[in-house]
Amino acid sequence: MILFRFFVGAALLMPLGAQAHEVQAHQVYVSNERDNTVSVIDSATWEVTRTFPVGRRPRGLTFSKDGRRLFVCASDSDAVQVIDPDTGQLLHDLPSGEDPEQFSLAPDGKTLFIANENNATTTVVDADTRKVLAQIDVGIEPEGMAVSPDGKLAVTTSETTNMVHWIDTETLQATDATPVGQRPRHAEFTRDGKRLWVSSEIGGTVAVIDVATRQVVETIGFEIKGISGDRIQPVGIALAEDGRSAFVALGPSDRVAVVDTESFKVKSYILVGRRVWHVAALPGGERLVTTNGVSGDVTVIDAVSLKAIRSIKVGRYPWGAAVRPVAGVRSAGAGE
C-alpha cells in the first residue's frame, strides 16, 4: 500500500491533514508510450514508486475529479482504459473510437471528449454510463483536446488539417474552425476561459486565441541561441495556477519556454531532457514536471527559480503526465 505523507522541507513526517504552506506530496502518473506502462512518481522523494502495465501505446492520461479513477488513452488498443490508481488494476474500458490520443474531461466530471487520431473524429463518451454520446467529424489527425472551464465549449486540434475545431457541448456539433500554424498539437484554456492557447509543432509557434471571437490574437515565436529554428517544436502547454506564466514544451530543442501571459514575451528557456513532449503543473504552483520522450525521463522544474532541479528515469518514450488530485489520495488512504 502507499504511504501518504506530507513533507516540510526535507523529510519531516507531519500528521495527516497538515495545512498552510507545507509542500504537499503528490503522485505524478506518467504514460510510457513504448513500454505500455504507467510510472507513478512520488513528489516527496521524486522517486518512481510503482510501474504498472496498461494497454498498448499509452499517451494521454487524466484523473476523475475525486482522483479515484485514472483514464488512459491506450492508442494502439483503441480504448480508453479506466484504471484504479491505487492498484493499477484495469476496472474497465470505455468505448473510445479508433486510436485515442488525447482527451479532456468536462467539468461535469463524466463527459469525456476524446480525439481519435486515425479517423478524424472526436468521440464523446459518458464515463459513468460508458455510452458513446456522439462522434463528431473534425479535421485530419485530431490530437489536442480541451474543454472550457464553464463546460460549454470543447476544442480539438487537427494536426494535418491545421485547425482548431470548436464543439458546442450542448448540441455536440462542430460549430466553427480556426486555422492555426502547422501541426497543432495541444490546446489549453486559460482559467477564466477567455483565451485558448494552442501549440503548433511544425509551425514552431503558439497561438493565443480569443475564445469569444475565435480569432488568433497573438502568435508567439521562439528563438534559442545555437538551436536551429526548425528544431524548436512546441507541443505540451501548462498554464500556471496564478495565470501569469505559460510553460511550453519545445520538443527536440530539449527546452521548456516560460512565457509571460501578459506581454507574451518568453521569460526563460529551461533545459530539460531530450524531446520534451508534455508539461504538467503540480498544485501549489511551485513545481512542474516534463516528459522527455527520447531520454526516457521526467524533469522536475522549480517554477520559482525557473530551473530544472531533478531528473527521474521512467519507462521508454514517456509521453503524458497527470497529477492525481489529492482528494482521491486522502480518501483512498483513509479508507484502507
Added chain:
Amino acid sequence: MPTRADLIDGGPRGFGRHALRALLTACALLAAAPALANPPLTIHYVERRVERPTPLNNEPPIPADEGLRGAELGLRDGNATGRFVGLSFALKSTVVEPGADLPTALATLARESGPLRFLVVNAPADDLLAIADAPETRESVLLNVGAPDVRLRDRDCRARLLHVLPSRDMLTDALAQFLLYKRWNRLLLVSGPGADDALYADALRKSAKKFGARIVAETSFDARGADLRDSALKEFAVITRGPEHDVVAVADERAEFGANLVYNTASPRPVVGTQGLTPTAWGRPVEAWAAVQLQGRFAKLAGRPMGAVDWAGWMAVHAVTEAATQLKSSDGNAIRDLLLSKKFEVGGFKGRALSFRPWNGQLRQPVFVLWPGAVVAAAPVEGFLHRHTELDTLGLDEPESACRAFGGTP
C-alpha cells in the same frame, strides 16, 4: 466519403503503323460535396508509364499505381480539411502508356478538362520537360514527383515547375553526410551501365567531394552478360577488390545487380547507394514524426506500403490543398503565388516545416538513410550546418544552381 469514379478509357486507339496503344486512363476522385457553391479545384495527375525491370530476387515489383495512390490520399486529406473553409478538390488521373504519344494525350486532356491549373507529374525528365513546355500548360503549375534529375533543378529548370521528389544529389548528399558522420569516408564505387546509373554515380562523386569523402576506386558492372545466380559469388569478389575502403557504393538505379552485391563484396564492407543502405524520400520503416499516421492511412487506402513516389504524390497534392486552405480560396494564381512565396511552409511528416526553394522550385526536406529493416539516419545529419537552414545542405544551394527561371541573378 470520397466517391471514386470508374476508370474511364479516354485514349485514342488506331491500327496504323504507329498504331497507338495509347491508353489513357482517367480516374476522378471527388469529395463529398460540401453544401457550398464553390466548384472543386481540379488537380491533374499525369503519368508517363515506364517499363519496369523484372524483379531480380522475387521482391515485390514496383506498383503500377505508385505515385497515383499517394496523390489520391493527398486528395482525401485535402478534402477533409478544405470543407472547413468551403473548399473542395478533385483529382483527375491521366496515364500515358509507354510508346503512346504524350502531346496528343495532353491536348485531349486540355480539351476535355478545360484549363489545367495544377499538374502532378510522374514522368521521366524528358517527358516532364515536354509537358512543361507544351502550350496546354502555359498557365499551369507542375509538381514533379517522379524525376530525380539534377538538371531539372539546374540549367533545365522551368519557372512553374516545382519538384517534390528529392533530386539525386539531395539523396547522395544525405548518404555522404551519414558516411562522414560515421567516418566511413573511403568509397569504392561500382556503377551499372545505364544512363541513370551514370547520373547517380556522378551525384555520388559530387557529394563525396562536397563533404570530404574520397572515392578510392571505380569499377563498372553489367549484369546483362551473365546469370547472376551463377556468377555473383565469383564476379563480385573480383570487381570489389581494390584499395582500402570503408563502404562499397553502388549505382544501379534499375536494380539489376545491387541487391545481390550486399554480403557479396570482397571485403566485409557495407553496400550503400541505390541498394543496401539507401537514401530516399520515404520508405516502409519511416515511423517517427507521426509518419506512422500517414503510413497507416496510406496502407488502408492502397493495401500496400508507401514508397518514395507515393509520398511525393501525397505531398504534391497536400501542398496545393494546404495552400488553398490557408488562402481559403481555390484561385489558381493565388495558390501558385503562395506555393512559390518564401512564407509558405507545409508539414510532410518529416519532422520539419517544408518549403520550396525560391531559386529552383525544389521542396526542402529531410532525406532518410535506411535499409529495408530500419531508418538508420535522417539527413541533414547533426553537425552539417548552413547559414539559413540545415535542409539546404542537401542538393543545389542558391549559389550553386544555374537555374534562372525563378528570377535569380545570372
